[in-house]
Amino acid sequence: MRLARVGPGFARRAAALALGLVTAAAGAASADLAGRQSEAERRQAALRERIESLQKEIDTREAARKEAADALRQSESAISRINLRLRELDEALHRAETDLASLEKQITAQNEVLEQRRNELSDQLRAQYASGLSPWTALLSGDDPQQLGRNLGYLDYVSRARARAVTAVRTEIDRLAALQSAADARRTEIAGVTEETGKQKAELVAQQKERATVVARLEGQIAAQRAEAGKLDRDDQRLSSLIGNLETAIARQAAEEARRRAEAARKAEEARKEAARRAELARKAEEARRAELARKAEEARKEAARQAEAVRQARNDADRRAAEKARAEAMAEASRVREQAEVAASSAQRNPALVDPDSAGLRPVDGQGHTRLVETPTEPAQRPAPTRQAEAEPAAAPERIGRPERPEREASARPPAGGGNGLRHGLTPPVRGAVQGRFGVGRPDGGVWRGIVLRASEGTPVKAVAPGTVVYADWLRGFGNIIIVDHGQQYLSVYAYNQSLLKRVGDAVTTGDTLATVGATGGQVESGLYFEIRHRGAPVDPAQWLAL
Known part of the structure; x- marks a missing residue:
């Protein structure tokens, strides 16, 4: 069966028709949504004009409130600085008191050491006085020189020990004086810190009063403006929600229209491909038909040549069989004539006058009077050569074209993992409260x-x-x-x-x-x-x- 040819403009006409139908179908819904969106946008523009007008009024008031706001900022910053300074002063006072307590303990211990050194020096002086020894007494005593040397050595040892004791006493006295001076400095520092703390607390009270005054002055204006701004903002949010819903519907409608257009384009493309496939099938069928005709013509030519060769071969075979038959008949005739000749010869020998050379088939063939049997050839019969009629072979069926398409797999995406470890869950709140x-x-x-x-x-x-x-x-x-x-x-x-x-x-x-x-x-x-x-x-x- 021959396939109908599809024109090249069929696919384009089909696609244009499908797109036209989709556009016409979506036009009414899009026009309605567009009208609703325009009305909503107009209302939103009017509301935003009111908001801008109110904002201008707020800005005007803000210019008048700027000085108060700056004062509030300065007051609150000053309160923060004062509290920080008070905290630092409190820490400094605590450190100074701790240092003073440590110094007082060191002074007490140093007094005890000084008293011990004084007692040791007193004991040494008392022992030397009780012994009555002195360098001059030892020299003028007239004792044994060895005893004198021992006494002088003992006196030298006692003298050095006394000098060390005196030095130790002076050192402890100096250290005690240094500790007393450090303690006095800490006491002075504590007094200064206490005085500055009092001043800072007084300034803190003043700043808190000033802040309370500023806050009270701003509270009414802020509350009224917040109420009006909140009302307008809620109105704008409601209208924005409406516009958002309309935009969502329009986007959904546009997506549906795009889907329909894509479907129409897909069908048009499929129709174009189908037309191209049919045209290709028709072309291949025509090529197959022409190839089959050429094949049959070639086979007919070959069959005619074969039949001609068969006729020629048959004729050759007939000629060969006729020649063989004539030869056989000639040989038979020669045998018969030979027999007749032999009979005639036998008769001639018996009675030569009764023999006729012509009747015996003997004729003189040479001038010496010799006779010989001459065979008379006969024409072989001709037979008509048989003929064959070639049968045409059926045409081969056209090959199937096209292959089934394999569906593509869609890879599923894994949600990315996130988060960090800078904080952990279950944190203690910074303060406890509602x-x-x-x-x-x-x-x-x-x-x-x-x-x-x-x-x-x-x-x-x-x-x-x-x-x-x-x-x-x-x-x-x-x-x-x-x-x-x-x-x-x-x-x-x-x-x-x-x-x-x-x-x-x-x-x-x-x-x-x-x-x-x-x-x-x-x-x-x-x-x-x-x-x-x-x-x-x-x-x-x-x-x-x-x-x-």
Whole structure:
């Protein structure tokens, strides 16, 4: 069976038709979604204009509040510095008192040593006086020279021992004087530290009063602006959620349309491939048909040549058989004539006058009168050569084309492993107190919680949750006195709203070290600690790390 030929433009027409159908089907839904999105975007633009207007008003008020905010910053920074200085003074006072106590113990011991040295010197002088020996007495005594030498040697030994005792007494007296001087210096230092501590405490009270005044002045404005900004922000979030849903629907519709277009393109490509396959099959079938015709023509030519050769061979065989038959007949005739001749000869011998040479088949053939039997040849008969009719062989069936495609395997991806060991789970909280705000939950004043607030009274020590190094310790707008600790492996812990910062940048801390004291800085109304944990710069949920 011959396959129909497929034109080259069939695949392109099929693809264009499929794409046209897909576009027409998706047009209505896309237009409706686009209209809803435009309306939502218009409403969002109007709302954002209101937000910008409010922000301008806030900026105007912010310019007026800047001086107060700067004053608040200076006051809270001063409070932090004063508390740190008071802590340092307290530590210095403790060290000075410890040193003074040690010096007093040394002075007591030195007095005892000095008294011992004095007693030893007194005993030596008393013994020498009681013995009555002296260098002049020994020389003028007139004793034996050997005894005199022994007495002088003893006196020399006693003299050197007395000199050493006197030197030791003087040394102990000097050491005692040095200890007394050091003790007096420590007492003076303690008095100075005590006086400075009093001044610093007085300044701290003044700064706290000033901060309370600034906070009270800003509290009303901040609360009102937060309420309005929070309301507008929630409205914007709701509208953004609506727009996000619309964009999701549009994206889903676009994906479906793209899928339909891809399916139409795939079908068009399959149709084009099928047309090309059919055209290829038709071409191969035509080539096979022509090859079969050529093969049959060649076989017919060969068969005709074979038949011609057979006819020629048959004719040769017939000629050969006819010649053999004629030869056999001639030989038979010759034998018969010979017999007749022999009979005639026999008769001639008996009666020569009765013999006729012509009737016996004998004729003279030479001039000497000799006779010889001459054989008369006969024409051989010809037979028609048989013919054959060649049969045509059936044409070979065309080969099958195309191979089944093997499905491809999709490799499944393994989720990457992550995490670090800079911090461990189950950390002790920096302070104990009620938890306000949860990580990832919206804040009343806008935004979301990136950490937690632990409510505690002012002055409560803030402890380090793990060993590390202080990388930031200063005042920051919105966070007040803030301290940040690097724990390695890209883990940071953040402590804000502090009353005082007790560590400096570069200080190494261990678990449980006091970093700061709880406060309400940064414009806060209630005291507490704001705490964050960050990994590679991104905030993570502190509740997953702290043993709350």
